[in-house]
Amino acid sequence: MSNSFVELHARQRAEALLDAGTGRELIGPFDDMISPHLEPQGIVPESDDGIVILKGQISGKNALVVGIEGNFQGGGIGEVSGAKIVAALEHALADNKAGKTVYPIIILDTGGVRLQEANYGLLSISEIHNMVVALKKYVPVIGLVPGRVGSFGGMSITNALLSYVIGTNRARIALNGPEVIEQEAGVQEFDSSDKDLIWSTLGTKQRQATGIIDEVVDDDVDAFRNAITSAINENKDSHRDQQGDFYLSLLDQLDPSQPLDIDGYKKLYKQVKTTEHHLAAATEGSKPGTKSRGRQWFEQLTGIKNAHSDVPTVLHAQKNGREYIAIVADENNRFPRVRHGEVGLVEGYTVASVVNDLIKADANKAEKTPLILVVDVPSQAYGYKEELIGIHMSLAASASAYARARQAGHKVVAFIPGDAVSGGFLAHGLQSNRLIALDDLDITIQAMSKASSARITQRTIAELEEATKHVPAMAYDIENYQKLGSLYKLISGVKSYDSSAKAISTVEGVIDEALADLDNKPTDLSFRYTNPIAVQSGRVATNKVRRLMDEQWNG
């Protein structure tokens, strides 16, 4: 009889993977580390906040198992749950750096950001991305997607970053769930009641055939243990986050105005002739591009008028030894779902190519070129083709490139004059070690639109708005965002569409300050939870989790 892995809860799964009797739980149910954000919204918490962390051995090798409980709040990542994962991975990284090999295994059973903790979820998930990228230099970071939830949202990006991913046929992987696509783009785009279509598009069978997951095993504990052991022994790494040339070549051959079905995509996938893709710097154009806050500030900061780029949605250029990158709206783009500045398939991979080229060019330089990201991303692209091809992989490519640049010593500063939402922000912005924003209440900074968030959490928009009053992380405005401690500076007196010389010099001044502040500072993302606002109020629970993990890691 097979010994089901899928049917087990997170704690049982983690224990089942480890050699009998070797598991030791860190920050367990009796450590009183529940989410402080759920009860104020009338939601029942869980004593482990849905995350089980076990240290132990697998086939005699030291391992760290992170299990996400898909049955608690859909496996959503909030502040405490996210901090538990990040703190554990950080210790695993420190051990590996010190020559004590520890193999991290992450069991993904998650809808992504826990919408009731919204911006905390996005911050935490970007911190998880950073850790996975850092760890891969030392050991394969193995992911399991057993089902039933699968791996969605920001955690599907984690999925794409992992070295090697093993699943069962009871799981699905996608950035945007079908319900959210239906809410954002209409039922013609993706019918969330068509279960066959959903499974054949997002299910692991199709995902394995198109490079999104490495191995599909039977729903059996030993099958997972064996697959993990061989992945460790053979040091498997699919480098899924560095397939930009392949996918950009694939997208060159795709006509987005035509329908694309599963078989059509499989055929296209097999026919791709990969060519190298490099994006030349933006140049002065003859006519203005689609108006947006991102474009305006890119042009103001680089001095390039009517900036023109071979990829119309991605602008980059150097000025005074700094590399500026923006993802911008393009009203006539051949991909309809990115026309308002959303981050789509082309955008993530293209940004990744720009950043990867810079990392390569600076590889032997002591002084690395700083990256300045101009952030005005209303979301990721919501579309059927996007999910079929795997838009989460594109976002992972750029998140990975930014993380690797920062870890290699490039200063990465994000300047936010526009919206910073969801997967778009994870791909372009949240890997920065300093975030700067304009104090303009027209800026939206969030995990999901109000309409979609209300639908997914089964609340009315009025109830959702009431919740935002009690939990700053639920709010949609930049002033509440600052209360989390996430920003290096909130610039007052400059509005999103300001073009005065004074406004520009104010912003330039703050960017200079941020770059100077990064001199001889850690190349990680710790600023967000160690600054005074974060310590006093914004990330109190995060810091408590971190202290507990420090105490418990070595037993």
Next chain:
Amino acid sequence: MEKLHFNYKATQPIDHPVHVGVVASGDLEVLLRPTDKDGAELAIVTGSDGFKETWEHVLDRFFDRYPIKANFEINDFGATPGVVNLRLTQAMEALKDEQ
């Protein structure tokens, strides 16, 4: 969401904490911690409002059978009385297994 508190007379102390269950839809988790107090104290967070009497009935029967002197913490996501009883009984089994 509603928070409920109960106290029961109890005689059997426990010497180690026990945790069972998951806060899944229609399910609950139960945490038991050793206590120096005279009886059992229960702190319940439940997603289903207005069931105080039902909880009382379930707990009366449980403590009749298992007068466990401990701090009980229960996080409930809409479990039926039958499921509540099942998880409490599982906690007793877990206590026995580890002793």
